[in-house]
Amino acid sequence: MGFQTTSKSRYVCQYTTLLIDPDGSVKEIVIPYHFSLTEKNSKRVRDLHLYKRLKQYIKFGNYDEESLVTEAFNTCSEIKTIEVKLQLLEFLISNREIHPEVILKCVNHFIEKINMLNSSEMEADTKALKIISDNLNALVNFYTQVTDANQELDITNGNFECSNALNTNAVLGIKEMDNLQKLLDLSTLNNYKTHDLKVSFKENGKKSLSSFLKVFDLSIEGTINLKKDIEELALFQVAETIFARYIIGNLDTSELKEQFKNSTISINNLFYLVLNYWVNRPLNIDINLEREMRNLSAVIYCLAQNAKYEDLIVDNNSTSPFWTGIRQLLMNSSKSFPALMAAILCKGVAQRIENEKEFQKSSEEDFEVWENLSQENCEWTLLIGKLEDVSLLNIILANDPICNSALPKLKYTKESVSLKFILEKGRGSVSELVAKWLTLRGVHPRLITLNEINYQNSISSEQSVSQQKDNINPVIISNEDLAVLGSEPVFDHLNILRKQFPYSLNSNVLLTNMTWEYAVAWQKDIQEI
Numbered sequence: 001m002g003f004q005t006t007s008k009s010r011y012v013c014q015y016t017t018l019l020i021d022p023d024g025s026v027k028e029i030v031i032p033y034h035f036s037l038t039e040k041n042s043k044r045v046r047d048l049h050l051y052k053r054l055k056q057y058i059k060f061g062n063y064d065e066e067s068l069v070t071e072a073f074n075t076c077s078e079i080k081t082i083e084v085k086l087q088l089l090e091f092l093i094s095n096r097e098i099h100p101e102v103i104l105k106c107v108n109h110f111i112e113k114i115n116m117l118n119s120s121e122m123e124a125d126t127k128a129l130k131i132i133s134d135n136l137n138a139l140v141n142f143y144t145q146v147t148d149a150n151q152e153l154d155i156t157n158g159n160f161e162c163s164n165a166l167n168t169n170a171v172l173g174i175k176e177m178d179n180l181q182k183l184l185d186l187s188t189l190n191n192y193k194t195h196d197l198k199v200s201f202k203e204n205g206k207k208s209l210s211s212f213l214k215v216f217d218l219s220i221e222g223t224i225n226l227k228k229d230i231e232e233l234a235l236f237q238v239a240e241t242i243f244a245r246y247i248i249g250n251l252d253t254s255e256l257k258e259q260f261k262n263s264t265i266s267i268n269n270l271f272y273l274v275l276n277y278w279v280n281r282p283l284n285i286d287i288n289l290e291r292e293m294r295n296l297s298a299v300i301y302c303l304a305q306n307a308k309y310e311d312l313i314v315d316n317n318s319t320s321p322f323w324t325g326i327r328q329l330l331m332n333s334s335k336s337f338p339a340l341m342a343a344i345l346c347k348g349v350a351q352r353i354e355n356e357k358e359f360q361k362s363s364e365e366d367f368e369v370w371e372n373l374s375q376e377n378c379e380w381t382l383l384i385g386k387l388e389d390v391s392l393l394n395i396i397l398a399n400d401p402i403c404n405s406a407l408p409k410l411k412y413t414k415e416s417v418s419l420k421f422i423l424e425k426g427r428g429s430v431s432e433l434v435a436k437w438l439t440l441r442g443v444h445p446r447l448i449t450l451n452e453i454n455y456q457n458s459i460s461s462e463q464s465v466s467q468q469k470d471n472i473n474p475v476i477i478s479n480e481d482l483a484v485l486g487s488e489p490v491f492d493h494l495n496i497l498r499k500q501f502p503y504s505l506n507s508n509v510l511l512t513n514m515t516w517e518y519a520v521a522w523q524k525d526i527q528e529i
Helices: 043-060 065-078 082-094 100-115 124-146 174-194 205-213 232-247 256-263 267-280 289-305 321-332 336-359 375-398 419-425 429-441 445-462 479-486 489-500 507-524
Strands: 018-020 026-028
Touching: 043 065, 043 082, 065 082, 065 100, 082 100, 082 124, 082 205, 100 124, 124 205, 124 232, 124 256, 174 336, 174 375, 205 232, 232 267, 232 289, 256 289, 267 289, 267 321, 267 336, 289 336, 321 336, 321 375, 321 419, 336 375, 375 419, 375 429, 375 489, 419 429, 429 489, 429 507, 445 479, 445 489, 445 507
Parallel strands: none
Antiparallel strands: 018 026
């Protein structure tokens, strides 16, 4: 004990050192870890010893929640060095078994001790500890609020009304409602046809705290942002933890505004999370879509109220930086149908806030949606129209209609495309996607030409006499060919798309793209085709 030379001592004892008291008791001499390597008391080594002791205590798991809180607090109160305190917080954040009460007890102790110091006396590592402790305190408190065990989901009470919900009838006209209903019918039908059953294990209660905390960056003072390069599944789980109870269930959102503000999570990140949850949540025929849209509008309204006024309200010839970022998120989403619904609601909330500021009205009874001819309103209208087109394209291309054809059926990975993808790829992107879909079913080129002639004949027959005078006489198709076209469901879907994309789905353009797809497939495997 206390030997200081680096060389090995000749007097190393091979056996445990024991002490025999005069009363006959045998005692073992135990040297504390932080004294065993040096004659002086090293604070850092001592703190590491305490930190490792707590890790071992948690690892074995023979404790209840109360004893764990006590043990963690005692360890935090004894640790002196900032470096080990930061290391301890990192361990608590990453541990899947830690309860929120443990982290709150530790960070509140650190905050209390740091607040006793003068700001001028703080070193860089002390300030870093204070920033992380403050952010962690706000984030864990926010987590406990949104996951309160006393809040029960009630999805059966159809009479519940959110206090901040937007009147969807005031925002959605008859045309918009019809379009959404048609898209929903197609979407849910396809969802049930292509749904794959999977088994997953859901974490129990508050044990998911570590997965909630690990997606956030806690190193910035006064605000909490999402980390970069986080997996989509992890982001969705966090978004589900925060927003699912308020969108799916019947929970009052009146306190959400203050909770969002106290969480110190940036509004842009919260918007990203709520849109991430909305577009990626399961969509089936059992949901009450109208109620969920009202609940989403209430959440969006609470979020928008915490944004800066100058970011939301601009003059008629400008666009809001805040809403421009939201439109970009929706444009980038490959789930275009739920993105369409979110865009409609965001437009309604933006109009609501603008009118509330203008007329200084705070109650829902005094509020009326106005259709302002502003640049902001035009941008929303354009985005909604484009998302409708892309939603229809994705829903149709996700279907697998049966087609009796002798042509080879090519294989390719079907993926939902975003509005951004369509705009970046240019005018031929829709033609290319539909051509791949037709080669997937092996549709014969002759039938594509006949279907276009039949489609044009049906359009001509619906036009008035004054509109028909400049048209070419319709081409006669035999009854046998009409019977073949009627027996192929693929042409019903193709004609639905043709109404939205008449120029991109011209038969000549489609056949050209199909020729290219078959040529590429033949080049890859000449023996197969």
